[in-house]
Amino acid sequence: xxxxxxxxxxxxxxxxxxxxxxxxxxxxxxxxxxxxxxxxxxxxxxxxxxxxxxxxxxxxxxxxxxxxxxxxxxxxxxxxxxxxxxxxxxxxxxxxxxxxxxxxxxxxxxxxxxxxxxxxxxxxxxxxxxxxxxxxxxxxxxxxxxxxxxxxxxxxxxxxxxxxxxxxxxxxxxxxxxxxxxxxxxxxxxxxxxxx
Ligand code: G3P
Numbered sequence: 510x511x512x513x514x515x516x517x518x519x520x521x522x523x524x525x526x527x528x529x530x531x532x533x534x535x536x537x538x539x540x541x542x543x544x545x546x547x548x549x550x551x552x553x554x555x556x557x558x559x560x561x562x563x564x565x566x567x568x569x570x571x572x573x574x575x576x577x578x579x580x581x582x583x584x585x586x587x588x589x590x591x592x593x594x595x596x597x598x599x600x601x602x603x604x605x606x607x608x609x610x611x612x613x614x615x616x617x618x619x620x621x622x623x624x625x626x627x628x629x630x631x632x633x634x635x636x637x638x639x640x641x642x643x644x645x646x647x648x649x650x651x652x653x654x655x656x657x658x659x660x661x662x663x664x665x666x667x668x669x670x671x672x673x674x675x676x677x678x679x680x681x682x683x684x685x686x687x688x689x690x691x692x693x694x695x696x697x698x699x700x701x702x703x704x705x
Contacts, residue, residue: 512584513586513590514595515592516577516581516584516586516590516592516594517593517594517597518557518597519577520577520578520581520594520595520597520598520601521597521600521601521606522601522606523573523576523577523596523598524573524574524577524597524598524599524600524601524602524605524618525567525601525602525604525605525606525607525608525612525627526573526601526605526607527549527576527602527605527607527608527612527613528565528566528568528569528570528573528576529541529548529549529550529551529553529554529566529570529649530542530549530608530671531547531569532554532558532562532566532569533554533557533558533562533563535608536558536562538554538557538558539551539557540564541557541612544556545557546690548613548614549608549611549612549613550566550570550614550616550617550635551563551564551566551567551570551614551617552648552649554566555702557580561673565579566617567617570602570613570617570618571617571618571620571621571624573598573602573618573621574595574598574599574602574617574618574620574621574622574623574624574625575621575624577594577595577597577598577623578591578594578598578622578625578626579625580594581594587673588669589671591626591671592671592672592674592675595622595626595644595675596675596678596679597621597669598618598622599615599622599679599682602618603615603686604617610684613650614683614686614687615679615683615686616652616655616656616683619656619679619683620634620635620638622679623659623676626672626675627663627666627668627672629666630659630662630663630666630668630676633658633662634655634656634658634662634668635655637651637654637655637658638651638652638654638655639651641654641655642643645701646701646702646703646704647694647699647700647701648702649687649690649691649694649699649701650690650694651686652683653683653684653687653690653691653694656679656680656683656684657680657684659679659680660674660676660677661681663676665671
């Protein structure tokens with residue numbers, strides 16, 4: 510039990526490393542929570558600081574989703590404990606202990622978690638994101654449709670009940686964190702990225 514708690518707390522501490530805030534500091538862009546959409550994530554860093562900064566942020570947040578799951582599984586965690594490790598990583602990103610508990614929306618970190626836990630599901634969801642973004646150029650819409658698609662997909666693939674429960678919780682939290690985006694999408698005020 511103690512080792513399980515170590516996994517879960519460790520995962521939360523790793524999830525709390527808000528790449529966007531660190532990249533913003535390192536590249537002199539300021540705190541992404543103070544500009545653009547106010548979200549510390551790759552999309553907002555793309556708005557504020559361009560592609561290189563965004564790519565760094567995306568990689569950091571994605572890898573952060575992968576590492577705790579891979580390490581915990583390698584050390585013997587499975588089933589509900591592994592799902593708890595994944596959730597703790599994700600909650601670290603949303604509510605980072607080092608940054609006043611004001612974190613991001615969890616899309617890249619959830620993507621890393623999915624790729625590590627269920628590569629087929631991860632790649633399918635990533636495919637949905639890429640197609641929607643390529644067509645619509647709106648990151649939040651791509652994230653919302655990709656996240657929602659994970660629910661039927663996880664039921665279609667024969668996943669364990671712990672993984673199904675994890676995916677449902679992650680999707681609900683992603684939708685919740687995008688509530689202002691959803692409102693903007695409904696009002697037609699969510700601005701697309703220009704093709705470049
Ligand atoms: O991953 C976050 C994205 O879906 C929306 O970001 O900055 O447009 O609110 P943003």
